Amino acid sequence: MITTDSDLCRSASVLVVDDESGMRSFLQKALQKHFGLVEVAGSVEIAEELRKRCHFDLLIVDVKLPGRSGIEWHEALQDPNRHSDVIFMTAYAELDTAIQALRAGAADFILKPFRLEQMMNAVKRVLQRRLLARENFLLRREVTRYIAADTPMLGDSSVIKRLEAVIQRVAPTPSPVLIEGESGTGKELVARSLHNQSGRDGAFVAINCGAIAPDLLEAELFGHTKGAFTGADRAREGLFSYAAGGTLFLDEIGEMPLAMQAKLLRALEQKSIRPVGSEREVPTNVRILAATNRTLSEEVQQQQFREDLYFRLNVLTLTLPPLRERSEDIPQLAHFFSRRLSEDLGLPAVPFSHEDLRVMQAHHWPGNIRELKNFIERCILLGHLPLDELQPRDTANAQGGGYPSCWPLEEVEKRHILRVLDACEGNKSAAARQLGIARKTLDRKLSGWQEGRDDMTGTE
Structure with missing residues (x-):
């Protein structure tokens, strides 16, 4: 029987197209044991109506069908916006037919009659290729970004031991987890630990919601069709799809725009997504982890974060202690x-x-x-x-941040702001929140100091 990753199968959808009712029933019963959605159709016309309403990861299609043949199903075989892998079946072992099927984009070609094991092995190969393509995409994505969570959880303090115990208990569950803590406390590390101990077969996919332009965040998460917006010269799957059967980590969830929060909430409740520019719903099977250095309960009170999304994510909150x-x-x-x-x-x-x-x-x-x-x-x-x-903490408290008492206040402010900005790795929004000032105020101060340096350079 099929032995490919179980979570990937449960999140995948299959459409069987065959004019023989016995073959449709046979394959539907066999595939339903492994896949989240299995539909059947007796002709290309009926199958296309189903495909308009729902995306299918895999099409198992008989070549000889009433009306149009499977090879002539151009809407599905040449759809640039939503790719489906195709396995063709035929009772006619003709070389020309096989060549036509391969040219049409077949992932595999099976002769009737066949044993169930043959079909399951073909399905397994197709899904493994699809999984490999997703993993290659994620690998390229990870290589181009710095993975801050490349550090094991270290520490023998009681708070870390309690945290590890909670992670071990909740990791195998599908429940969402909200991870709160100051910048630099290791929130992504905790998220990866939850995924690694979850037993889920899919990938761990991380996205910083504050690092993506608001108008591109939806396409990054849900994917998009060709031509959905300027620059979308080809269709692309979103991170929800690449995390199928695995974990999607939404870092800096507090930075997500309110409009996008509503769309995320719908995706979590419906367990499906709609790529930008598409009218079709795509089922998802993803465990959601979210992190923030804000206090989301306060953000809800200030109407900066949706209350319904907060309750949806806040099944369990892990608060990481500062160092x-x-x-x-x-x-x-x-x-x-x-x-x-x-x-x-x-x-x-x-x-x-x-x-x-x-x-x-x-x-x-x-x-x-x-x-x-x-x-x-x-x-x-x-x-x-x-x-x-x-500087020792006691000295810092006594001298207003650990600076010599002979320094003027303006210099102390400047050094402290630059130190916090450095600790936040240049993230001005995070630094402004930690300093308790507006982002515009921080920009104005930094600009003034830069102008001062420029003036000094010009007079020397």
């Missing part, structure tokens, strides 16, 4: 980053003394684990520990 609240984990994290980064950079690791680690544990770490990693990388590049960059 300053788990300082006992810093030595383990520092040693790990030192080993990993020294290998990546081809430079010797910098040793840490007990006193060095105590200084690191006393630092506030506003950028959390991400800031610690950047600091360790800087240590390796410099060949020593710039501990003067790190």
